[in-house]
Amino acid sequence: MDPMDAIKATYFQECDELLGDLEQGLLALELGTGDSETVNAVFRAVHSVKGGAGAFGFEELVTFAHVFETALDDLRSGRRAAEPALIKTMLRAADVLADFVVAARNGTSPDEARGRSVAQELAMAEEPAAPIVERRTDEFGFAPVVVEFDLPALESTPSPWQVRLQPLSAMYAKGHDAILFLRELGRLGEAHTTLIDDELPPFDQLDPDKSYLRWEIELPADVDRVRIEEIFDFVGDDCLVSITQGAVEPATSTPAAIVEAVIVEAPSAPQQVPLVSVPLEQKADVAAAAAASPTIRVDLDRVDRMIDLVGELVINQAMIAQRVTESGIARSSAVAIGLEELEHLTREIQDSVMAIRAQPVRSVFQRMPRLVREISAATGKLVRLVTDGEATEVDKTVIERLSDPITHMLRNAIDHGLEGPDQRLQAGKPAEGVVRLAACHRSGRIVIEVSDDGKGIDRPRVRDIAIAKGLIAPEAQLTDEEADNLIFLPGFSTAAAVSNISGRGVGMDVVKRSIQALGGRIAISSKPGQGSTFTMSLPLTLAVLDGMVVSVAGQTYVAPLTAVLESLQPKPADIRRIGPQQAVLSIRGAHVPLIDVAVALGLRDHPIDPATGIVLLVESEIGGRAAMVVEAIHGQRQVVIKSLEANYRHVNGIAAATILGDGRVALILDVDTIIEHQAGKAEPMRFARAS
Amino acid sequence: MTKTILTVDDSRMMREMLAKVLKDAGFVVVQAEDGVDGVRVLAECSPDVIITDINMPRMDGYGFIEAVRGTEQHRAKPILVLSTESDPDKKNRARAAGATGWIVKPFNAESLIGAVRRVSA
Numbered sequence: 135m136d137p138m139d140a141i142k143a144t145y146f147q148e149c150d151e152l153l154g155d156l157e158q159g160l161l162a163l164e165l166g167t168g169d170s171e172t173v174n175a176v177f178r179a180v181h182s183v184k185g186g187a188g189a190f191g192f193e194e195l196v197t198f199a200h201v202f203e204t205a206l207d208d209l210r211s212g213r214r215a216a217e218p219a220l221i222k223t224m225l226r227a228a229d230v231l232a233d234f235v236v237a238a239r240n241g242t243s244p245d246e247a248r249g250r251s252v253a254q255e256l257a258m259a260e261e262p263a264a265p266i267v268e269r270r271t272d273e274f275g276f277a278p279v280v281v282e283f284d285l286p287a288l289e290s291t292p293s294p295w296q297v298r299l300q301p302l303s304a305m306y307a308k309g310h311d312a313i314l315f316l317r318e319l320g321r322l323g324e325a326h327t328t329l330i331d332d333e334l335p336p337f338d339q340l341d342p343d344k345s346y347l348r349w350e351i352e353l354p355a356d357v358d359r360v361r362i363e364e365i366f367d368f369v370g371d372d373c374l375v376s377i378t379q380g381a382v383e384p385a386t387s388t389p390a391a392i393v394e395a396v397i398v399e400a401p402s403a404p405q406q407v408p409l410v411s412v413p414l415e416q417k418a419d420v421a422a423a424a425a426a427s428p429t430i431r432v433d434l435d436r437v438d439r440m441i442d443l444v445g446e447l448v449i450n451q452a453m454i455a456q457r458v459t460e461s462g463i464a465r466s467s468a469v470a471i472g473l474e475e476l477e478h479l480t481r482e483i484q485d486s487v488m489a490i491r492a493q494p495v496r497s498v499f500q501r502m503p504r505l506v507r508e509i510s511a512a513t514g515k516l517v518r519l520v521t522d523g524e525a526t527e528v529d530k531t532v533i534e535r536l537s538d539p540i541t542h543m544l545r546n547a548i549d550h551g552l553e554g555p556d557q558r559l560q561a562g563k564p565a566e567g568v569v570r571l572a573a574c575h576r577s578g579r580i581v582i583e584v585s586d587d588g589k590g591i592d593r594p595r596v597r598d599i600a601i602a603k604g605l606i607a608p609e610a611q612l613t614d615e616e617a618d619n620l621i622f623l624p625g626f627s628t629a630a631a632v633s634n635i636s637g638r639g640v641g642m643d644v645v646k647r648s649i650q651a652l653g654g655r656i657a658i659s660s661k662p663g664q665g666s667t668f669t670m671s672l673p674l675t676l677a678v679l680d681g682m683v684v685s686v687a688g689q690t691y692v693a694p695l696t697a698v699l700e701s702l703q704p705k706p707a708d709i710r711r712i713g714p715q716q717a718v719l720s721i722r723g724a725h726v727p728l729i730d731v732a733v734a735l736g737l738r739d740h741p742i743d744p745a746t747g748i749v750l751l752v753e754s755e756i757g758g759r760a761a762m763v764v765e766a767i768h769g770q771r772q773v774v775i776k777s778l779e780a781n782y783r784h785v786n787g788i789a790a791a792t793i794l795g796d797g798r799v800a801l802i803l804d805v806d807t808i809i810e811h812q813a814g815k816a817e818p819m820r821f822a823r824a825s
Numbered sequence: 826m827t828k829t830i831l832t833v834d835d836s837r838m839m840r841e842m843l844a845k846v847l848k849d850a851g852f853v854v855v856q857a858e859d860g861v862d863g864v865r866v867l868a869e870c871s872p873d874v875i876i877t878d879i880n881m882p883r884m885d886g887y888g889f890i891e892a893v894r895g896t897e898q899h900r901a902k903p904i905l906v907l908s909t910e911s912d913p914d915k916k917n918r919a920r921a922a923g924a925t926g927w928i929v930k931p932f933n934a935e936s937l938i939g940a941v942r943r944v945s946a
Contacts (some may be wrong), residue, residue, distance in 0.1 A: 141845065145838035178880045182836045185909045188931035189842060307894065309903035309925040314943060368926035368944065 145186040149235045152179040154500040156228050161503055164221045173216070176224075177206040183231065192238040198249045199234075202227050205256040223255045229504055294355050297362060298376045300348040305372035307343070315373075316349065318365045323354040355379065434530070437490050441677055444480075444487045445774035451480045452795035488675050492527040495573045495580070498536045499524045502544060502571060509548045516555050516565050517548055522572035528580045529675040535652055536582070536672070542645045543584040543668050544569060551588035551666050561663065563587065579654075580674055585667035591660040593617045600626060618658045618666075622646045650806060653679065653696045679775050681802065682750070683768040683794070687737035690800045691764075692773055692792060697805040699751045699759070701767060706745045715741065719749060719761040726751065726759045729812045731803070735787050752805050760809045775802070787811065828945055829853040831872035833863040833889060834907070835881040839930075843876065843907075846934045852941070860884025864892050867899055874945045875899075876928075879908040879919065887922045894923040903944035907932065 159176035162168035184199035205224070208214040230245075230252045237244035297319065301312050319325050328350045335346070353362065359377065366375050455473055463469055499521050506519040528536075552558075552567035559565055572583045593614065600606045600620045612620075620626055624643040649656045654672035673679070673696070681692035682701070708720040709728065718725040728749070730741035742763065749761045773792035778785055778801070789804035830852045832843045837858075844854045855870055857863035859881040867875075875893065879886035886906060893899045903925040908915070911929045919927060925944050928937060 138845075141838055141841045144841055148836060148838050175882065178835070178882065181880050181909060182839075185930050186836060186838045188909065189839070306901060308920070308923050309901055309944065311903075314945075318943065365943075368940075370920055372920075 142190060145190065146235070146239050148186070149183055149239075152183050153228065153232045153235065154497065155179045156231070157225070157503055158500060160221060160225050160228055163216050164218065164225070168216075170210075173206070173210050177203065177210050180206055180231065183235065187238065190238075192234075194244050194246060194249070195231075195234045195238050198227075198244075198253060199231060201253040201256055202231060223252065225503075225507065227252050227256055229507070232504070293379055295353040295357060295359070295362060296376075296378045297351040297353060298348070298374075298378075299351065300374040301345045302372050302374065303343055303345040305369055306345060308372060310369055310372070312347070312349070312373075315365055315369075316351070319351050319353060319362070322357045322361055326352040432490075437487070440487050441491065444484050445677065445776075448480055448484055448774055449793045449795075451477055453797050456795040484678075488529065488677065489527075491530045492674070493530050493533055494525045494527050495533060495536065495582075496524040498533055498540060499571060499573070501537065502540065505541060505544060506548065506569065509545060513549060514554060515548060515552050515567060517552060518566050518568050519544075520568060520570045522570065523574045526573040526575060526580060528573075528672070529677070531677075532580070532652060532672055532675065535648070539645050539649050539656075539670060540571065540582065540584065542642075543670075544571065546642065546645075547584050547586040547588070547666070547668070551586035551590075553589050557589075561589075575674075576671065579671045581669060581671045583667055583669050585665060587665040590662040590664055590666050591618050591621070591658070593660075593662070596620050596626075615659070618660050621658070622656070647806075653694060655696065677775060678772050679790075679792075679802065680770065681773045681792070682770050683800070684731075684748075684750070684764040685766040685768065686735065686764050687732040688765075689737070690768070690794060690798065691731070692771075692800050692802045693750060693752070693762070693764075693805065694789070694802065695770060697752045699753055701748055701750050704744050704749050704761070706743075709744055717741075717744065719744065721751065721761070724759075726761050727812070728761045728763055729808065730763045731808065732763075732765075734808050734812055752809070760812070762805070762808070773800075773802070827851065827853055828873040828941075829855060829870065830941060831855045831857060831863065831866060831870070831875045833857045833860065833875065833877040833881070833886070835859050835878060839878070839907075843937075846937060847941070849934075850938045850941075860886065860889030860892065863889050867893065867896065871898065872902070874941050875902055875904045876907050876941070877904060879906060879910060879915065887918055890919065890922040890924050905940055905944060907937075 156176055156179040159168060159172045159179065162172050180199055180203045184196055184203055187195040187199060209216060214220065230249050234244045234249065299312065299315060316327060330348045330350065331346065333346045362377050366373065455477065458469060458473055503519055506517050510517040547569050553561065555565035558567060568587050570585045574581050597612065597617055600623070601608050603625055605620065605623050605626060606612070621642045626641065626643065646656050649670050649672065652672050654670055656668060656670040658666060658668050660666040680695040682695055682698055684691050684693055704719055709717055710720065711717045717728040719728050728744055732738045733741050744763045747763050747765050748767050749763055751759060751761055753759050776791045776793065778788060778791050787804055787808050788801045790802045792800055792802060794800050830847050832840055832854060834840050834843065835858055840856045844856060847854045855866055855872055857866045861883045863877065877886045877889055886908070890904050893902060893904060904923065906919045906924045906927045907930055909930040916927050926940055928940055
């Protein structure tokens, strides 16, 4: 990649982070939880976006960012108050800024009309005197410094330049060195330099921080004055400089008298520069600085490689452990004890490596306020989004897939959950609805909750729809929980309410499916008139899985523990045959289909008697439950997931593979496909035989 | 002799860009991501020129320049400010803190290198 392209890529990556910070900051200000540091951070974010945009010549982006920055600077300096209306405008400006960044990234032209209108709003409350202009005119800000003084009358033949230089000690204190000026002057032409050291004290009285020397330099007349001045661009008034053309007057012994120059900032600001030192707000805490913990950025591939290796290590360790047990070595032997320590260390390494990939869910949560604003604007409902637990960490691969389900749940909560302002007021609630998005860790999983204080699920209506669509029998007796969960059934869509917000042809069943694909679960609880809460829980990583090791037709398989609700040994009396191949199991009064896993995978032609085996009660994406028949359960184990697609190819009914402690490959069952397939047709899925 | 430049900027992109421009011109580049980090780096190395941003979290450019000027080792190091700001008040504040020069972003490579050469003995 071209180095500049790489830098550009970095810039856009950084923009994403900055825009996230910007929005977070503005939201904090809106809630009144922000302070002056929040304002600074918000300002910095826009400022950095602008800085980079300038470097790459994204003019529209620069222009808009500049207006935004100016408004923020007013806020920062206290010229404008953080009024709700202003913050709201700034939130919109943040959205526009994000759009401009996207446009710059894609090389498309941004919506300039929208940019202009928001820019106008931003500038509205500004003092009329403050014009919105590009300030990027001069390359060197201290420059050019114009030194004015009384010029002697020009003679017909130009005389050489006389440059007098008297550094003040402040000049040296700012990192300048007189030798550099002399060197530069020497480059302009033949220079005759005189050192005046009459102020130099005896050595024992010399103060190394003081400036005692000055110089007089004669330069050829044809040198351009501007080029002489340029050399002193940076130095400002820390060095007394006079540039004259004409006869040399004898140097006086009072050097301050040499220069009576008025130093003026030019050309844009013709006022006199105050020579006052400004008190600094921020004192450097050097000790604290040295103690700050550094971070490094690591290529994701390297981390993934490490995770792979650690996975191998875990498998290898399990294999050795099994061999040692098999060889009958005593548990108290040094080998067994050493092995136990190895196991402990291996687990710790695994946890630490997983922790490297863990990231806070903040990056996903940060995208949501904008979504909520847009849905709010589209539906006319007043919504306040409250987020909690943004720092909760989860594996990067999981984070990437969280965005869609959360988006859907939020859309659903606002579109279907919340009432309009009038309706809310009638119900005695504040006009503004609250949607809460929260994350936390619970028993080794990440739990994400989306709750609203809306009307709750309209159970009679949901029930009517389910009956009308043939999803449940009219006489079905449902608990509240069961009724609520009807909305997850495929084909259930509160058609009357399908809008372009929650609509898009995606129902809660799809949300549920995508969550289950990640090994997660979703549930809903609702109180009429008080609101609903969607709770989804996901594994913290997709690299390992808690599995139940089972035997199917004499081979070892792993069933994901998340899919298994319970395991039981069925009584013959609970099994009802409904055909030569099919049967159902009665569990506490409910009937669930029995699926012989071996038959489903094509390992044998006829099902075994379920009563001789073990039944795993599982839940599938279809929302229904099923009882999977296996021969035996060997226990629960955390297994390292190996992709079958990456190493072989996709196999129906199989989600992935793993390597067991004895070194054998075991396939991980894809419970959903097995049930779905069984529900559709009785043909077994061939080619799923384990090696 | 090869000169070492310390760049202090909270923008990774800006750091990368500065590093590229300076490395292409034959300088050795050390990076820090804000004032606090810059102070930490200065405890370990001694650059010939320091280029710093102004708007940074934790410790801004003014604080950083003051901190550098307060050290025995680096108090006379040339420090160039590289900022999108070109407000005279801010420049004066930087000068008061001890900045050697001021370069306005976006910079072009030549003038940046020129400025660095002009302040490095």
